[in-house]
Amino acid sequence: MNDRTNNTKHTIMSKYMFLFRGGNARFSIDPEADPQGWQAHMMKWKVWMDGLAAKGRLVGGEPLDQPGKVITGRGKKVTDGPFVEGKEIVGGYVMVNAGGLDEAVELSKGCPIFEYDGIVEVRPVQEMNM
Amino acid sequence: MVATLTRLFGARHVGLAEDVVQETLLKAMHEWPFRGVPEQPAAWLYRVARNLAIDRLRREARGLELLKENAALLRSEWTLSSTVGELMSGPAIADDQLRMMFACCHPLLPPEQQVALVLKTLCGFSVPEIARAFMTNEELINKRLYRAREAFRELGRLEVPQGDALTARLDAVLSAIYLLFNEGYHSVSHAAFIREDLIVEALHLCQALLDHPVTQRPEVRALFALMCFHAARTGSRSDAEGTILLLKEQDRSKWDRALIALGNAHLDGSAEGERFTGYHVEAAIAAAHANALSYAATPWAYIVTLYDRLLHFKPTPLVRINRAIAVSNARGAEEALRELSAVDELHDLNLYHAARGDLLHELGRHAEAREAYRIALSLTRSPAEERVVRRKLEALG
Structure with missing residues (x-):
């Protein structure tokens, strides 16, 4: 289990977020009608994230459900949302530790979201100093 | 689960x-x-x-x-x-069972805690059932389980040890299984002389070890063979009233031939590999009995040599007494009596006096036999064993 912690030794790690847009597998696989297909798909997520965890890179993450609410107008206006369409809907996120943006991009490869034409946006967590 | x-x-x-x-x-x-x-x-x-x-x-x-x-x-x-x-999933479950078995038999835990833990976590026994199996109260079992769980907390993780550590821990696992089996096979503490549920659990656990590539070892096969031979005789060991029948009196047609065949196959298989254990010898003795056509046709001289080897592994009073019984059948009661009397450490055991009574009876020394049986009666705690000795006393007239 040592390989899960040791990789952080030489490089300074920062947090990066993978924002997933589109690529919702539920549009292609119905978990009720095809439980095995769905299971196989979720297993791919497990394998990918287990790989990140094994390298000591996985911080956490969750898939996001719809619908939600969108709050605007200085917190006064609440509407049903999200109001963007299909490909742009944020469907979840994963946080990782990486030694730089390039490495974070490298880590995103193999993400199952790509199988359903999803988009991964890799963004560094901004360090807010006072 | x-x-x-x-x-x-x-x-x-x-x-x-x-x-x-x-x-x-x-x-x-x-x-x-x-x-x-x-x-x-x-x-x-x-x-x-x-x-x-x-x-x-x-x-x-x-x-x-x-x-x-x-x-x-x-x-x-x-x-x-x-x-x-x-x-x-299936394969993971089998691994977990094995891991748990090894964790339960951790050297930190004394044997009685190990067995209580095995019964609770692997066999799904309730606390009252475990208490009944060992004829103790629930409070004591709860205490044992509590201590065992505390020890678990310290361990943090369940692991099957590797290499030499595996061999050492496997020995602990096997002796816990054998303890469980023996508690079922001649329950000293229980009103029912034979507890088939415990016998079945012990066989299941041993089978689980045999099913796993890491623990498919010769000594495991030897123990499995040994338990098969014993279990094959379960049905013939007591009569309708629950009285113990001695080996001599048992109806051999009631012995489970399929179990004996299974035992033979595993005993043959246990011969491969370098480790030769007490289980091998015990299984060989049990095999000699199980495969003999009658009490008289039993290869007693061979059994005596096996007991000699068993004494290297288990120099216990019980082994000495059983050896003496084999000696009396192979070379006569006189020599058996001489050997038995030479061992001082046996004198507190009811089985020693019962065996002495048998030998004296055979030699026609009835008064001394009666005296030996009476001492045996005063020392026994098991109601079933008490009935056997009383029957022998009555036979003397």
Whole structure:
């Protein structure tokens, strides 16, 4: 289990977020009608994230459900949302530790979201100093 | 199932694993009477347990200290259900059972705690059932289990040891299984002389070791063979009234031939490999009896040589007494009596005096035989054994 912690030794790690847009597998696989297909798909997520965890890179993450609410107008206006369409809907996120943006991009490869034409946006967590 | 869930939650949370199993069984008790027993009850139970485990993790994962290798996966909805699903699949379950068996027999725990823990976590016995099996009160069993769980908490993780450590721990596992079997086979503490449930559990556990490539070892096969030979005779060891029948009196047509054949096959298989253990010798002795056509046709001289070898592994009073019985059949009661009397450490044992009584009876020294049986009676604690000695006394007239 040592390989899960040791990789952080030489490089300074920062947090990066993978924002997933589109690529919702539920549009292609119905978990009720095809439980095995769905299971196989979720297993791919497990394998990918287990790989990140094994390298000591996985911080956490969750898939996001719809619908939600969108709050605007200085917190006064609440509407049903999200109001963007299909490909742009944020469907979840994963946080990782990486030694730089390039490495974070490298880590995103193999993400199952790509199988359903999803988009991964890799963004560094901004360090807010006072 | 507790074993698998403990693997999932971590050894620290055996209690949580037991809760989930309890909840699963409650659900079955509520649903089965109305909807009928599902076609695959085991699969149903595992599915329900899996879903309950997922619920618990969903609600409590942040507060639980989970095992490092799966903590992040159990805390994310991306991976929670498939991680639990994978851990609760067929091959993983077999591994968990093995791991749990090895954890239960950790050298930190004294043997009686090991066996109590095995019965609770692997055989699904309730505390009152374990207390009954060992003729003690529930409070004592609860205390044993509590201490064992404390020790588990210290361990943190369940692992099957490797290399030499595996051999050492496997010995502890085998002796716990044999202890369990013996408690079932001649229950000193129980009103019913034979406890078949314990015998069956011991055979199951040993079979689980045989099914796993890591623990398919010659000594495991030897123990399995030994238990097969003994178990084959279960039905003939007492009469309709529950009185013990001696080997000489047993109806050999009632012996389970299939079990004896299984024992023979495993005994043959146990010969490969370098390790030669007490189980090998005991199994060879049991095989000589099980395969003999009658008491008279038993190869007694050969059995005496086997007992000589067994004394190297187990120089116990019981082995000496059994050897003396073999000697009396091979070379006559006189020599057996001489050898038996030479060992001082036996004199507090009821079985020693009962065996002496038999030998004296055979030699026609009836007064001395009667005296020996009376001492045996004063020392015995088992009602079943007491009846045997009384019968022998009556036979003397």
